[in-house]
Amino acid sequence: MSQEKRELASAFVPSAIEGSLYQKWIEAGYFTADAASSKEPFTIVIPPPNVTGNLHIGHALDQTLQDCLTRLKRMQGYEALWLPGMDHAGIATQNVVEKQLAAQGLSRHDLGREDFVKKVWEWKAESGGQILGQMKRLGDSVDWTREAFTMDENLSAAVLTIFKKLYDQGLIYRAERIINWCPRCLTALSDIEVEHHDDAGEFVQVRYGDGEQSIVVATTRAETMMGDGAVAVHPDDPRYKHMIGTEVLLPLVNRMIPIIADELVDPEFGTGAVKVTAAHDPNDFEMAMRHNVPFVVIMNEHGVMDGTGTEFDGMDRFDARVAVVAKLKELGRIVAEKRPYVHAVGHCSRCDTTVEPRLSKQWFVKVAPLAKAAGDAVRDGRVKIEPAELAPRYFEWVDNMHDWCISRQLWWGHRIPVWYGPDGDIVVVGPGEKAPNGYTQDPDVLDTWFSSALWPFSTLGWPQNTADVKKFYPTSVLVTGYDILFFWVARMMLFGLFAMDGVPPFHTIVLHGLVRDQYGKKMSKSRGNVVDPLEFIDKYGADALRFTLARGSNPGKDQALAEDWVAGSRNFATKLWNATRFAMMNGATTDGPLPDSASLSAIDSWILSRVTETALEYTELLESYEFARASEVIYHFAWDDLCDWYLELSKEALASGNAAGTQRVLGYVLDVLFHLLHPIMPFITEELWTTLTGKKTLVTSAWPEVDKKNLDKKSEKLIGELQKIVTEVRRFRNDQGVKPSQKIPARFIAPNDVMAYQSAMAFLLKLELVELTPSASVEIGDMKVELDLSGTVDVVAERARLEKDLITAQKDLKTAEVKLNNEGFMAKAPANVVAEIKERLAVTTADIERITAQLAALK
RNA sequence: GGGUGGUUAGCUCAGUGGUAGAGCGCCUCGUUUACACCGAGGAUGUCGGGGGUUCGAAACCCUCACCGCCCA
Known part of the structure; x- marks a missing residue:
């Protein structure tokens, strides 16, 4: 292989x-x-x-x-x-x-x-x-x-099959209803294909009737008044109670219409009296059904006035609105008007044309029983929604779903498999079936989402x-x-x-969630903040884009995306590439078994422990769809633990010629890392892993099964000490203005387990372990690094450094003291927390003593 | 109007009861042979306001303010 x-x-x-x-x-x-x-x-x-x-x-x-x-x-x-x-x-x-x-x-x-x-x-x-x-x-x-x-042969067969099954069970029916109509696309739309947003319209009050027998209605759609079949008021409204059951004159068309009472009317809104235009408004349609109000159609499919028998016929609905109001004004029937009146208006989600409610004969799915089952499947836990916080949204919709209008007056789609006979009888044709001679097929097609709804099984051949x-x-x-x-x-x-x-x-x-721009704003063409993923792929690679997106993906939450962050992910990929190059130059290998743990250095044991922890945590996060957190964990392991510390601490060993154990451990760590990262960054991991191992592919390679025996708290603690020493000495060098490349004679004074790694630390810190007369020292707890700066110690800088440490220590001491002096805390806090604070008190007390002594010696 | 999410470092966001974090940005130093797409060090927060619960609150409860999304 x-x-x-x-x-x-x-x-x-x-x-x-x-x-x-x-x-x-x-x-x-x-x-x-x-x-x-x-x-x-x-x-x-x-x-x-x-x-x-x-x-x-x-x-x-x-x-x-x-x-x-x-x-x-x-x-x-x-x-x-x-x-x-x-x-x-x-x-x-x-x-x-x-x-x-x-x-x-x-x-x-x-x-x-x-x-x-x-x-x-x-x-x-x-x-x-x-x-x-x-x-x-x-x-x-x-x-x-x-x-x-979706229009493949077998997927279309699935559509026919389900249509027939639903029809046979009475779950598909045809009815004349008010539906959402797009006068530009010339088709019906379902509720969710309508987007509501605020438009600047007008709100006018029009007097119907005259003298005693008159009533003022408020409307945003004056042009439809010629289709009114009634005026509605709230049954308990004292202003109008006496008029219920009487009739008023409808202006412009001079028709008498009744005043009806319906609970749907909000007495607080407008004048408390609304016109009922049954054929052009869904709410009015409902009221009309309850009160036997006639349906008067006054507009054609293009949204043009038609059939009013007035001068307005032939005018576009919006032109007609202006003309009607002007005419009413002329007649002295406008009582009040508000313009602009901003309110939510439905628009076609495809072309943004204002949707027109239209009375028309369409096919519907009776959703109640289906939606009940869909809600229950989530309620009883057979289907889980991640994150669970979004489940209420699902229920809100599924539990209040209106019947679904599925016919579309389009040509592109699955044609409705219903055939009409000469006597008006109906045949629904399943796959492989034929309608009787002389029958004609319904001209409409099905809503696109009808076939998409079958996707999880129609694609499998159902x-x-x-x-x-x-x-x-x-x-x-x-x-x-x-x-x-x-x-x-x-x-x-x-x-x-x-x-x-x-x-x-x-x-x-x-x-x-959705991907937004770098400021969290929605991407849109009009804002000009849309980014092209292919451009990022060209520029930074697919892995970089994928890692950026995964890293930003917290469950159910929108994420912001900036080019800089994709560049940052590319940098991460480059880091992996270079680290692997370095590892290979230094003989990293995946051949043979891992060395016995007893033979490993603490540095090697530590990275084995870390990679094991990381693999366990990361796998669990991915399995629970926590992509952002998983990415974060693997990123910091790779960059911080592996590159910044392990590779650096290992350089001395790798250069020593006695590095077999480290070479094997390093190979193992990379092997595991590439496996873990492969789902997010498939390309670079495949390239690096096949190069490192000489094997064929990561794609089908088994997911790492790490051994918990490699978890090693003792090594983690020891390496933690090493890191503290290295960081403090670096800080000292920096504060003292010592050039990074300048070698300094030095000596470590520390417990034996730390001393065992003094040469590795010296290598990192550019220290020379030689005989010396120290002129400065860096102390970390009970450990100490003595250095010979040849008398060039910057006393002011050193005082500043120590004083800063002192302030930090004093602050820590105080918070610990306050807690320990708090009777409530001592009585009620758990023992481990109390012990922790006591430990902190001891450490900070020692630090303060040490720093104070150093400061005293420094003048 | 109903529902729902949010308000934490300059920006974008993690963090569900025990000393506030990340990435980017910012400041200083540095071409030490894996990497300048880099390294080292550093600065930066009354965790939206107010109240409460608790020994202890960014986190839990109440309330107010503001922003957003879904549905009417």
């Missing part, structure tokens, strides 16, 4: 290794999962990016986390499947192609349905799916042999009972941003539980 050992290039250049490594992985088939394997499965399905999409920074985060988990589990011996694919993204994609047509002066109607859809497929084949290539740049270990698209379904369903973890909890996650729960006999589509939902 061993290849010829290579050498590392003197500088780390990500672009020089990434492409060829990914190629190697694909060719070797490491990412291809085996449904026949006896290993326990671990499955993630990717949140399918839109076919129109490009890799943006949010994808990069989402995918980094998924790849992390997939690679971790693969190394831990699971049959890991990360399934990639794309969503056909109905409205979004249709809009893109329509725009291209518009550039040629064409509309989709010029082509006709069949040709238009053909055109979209062509476009999909040509330029769709760019993102898949971009995923390779990121290093995603997805199984390309299983790539899926409705057929494939080997993949058996092996990989239910999937393990779903990783996605909290922003699509409602759009997608909840709907997968609804349909997954329904289709798969109550087996939820995943056992854990891992929600991450």
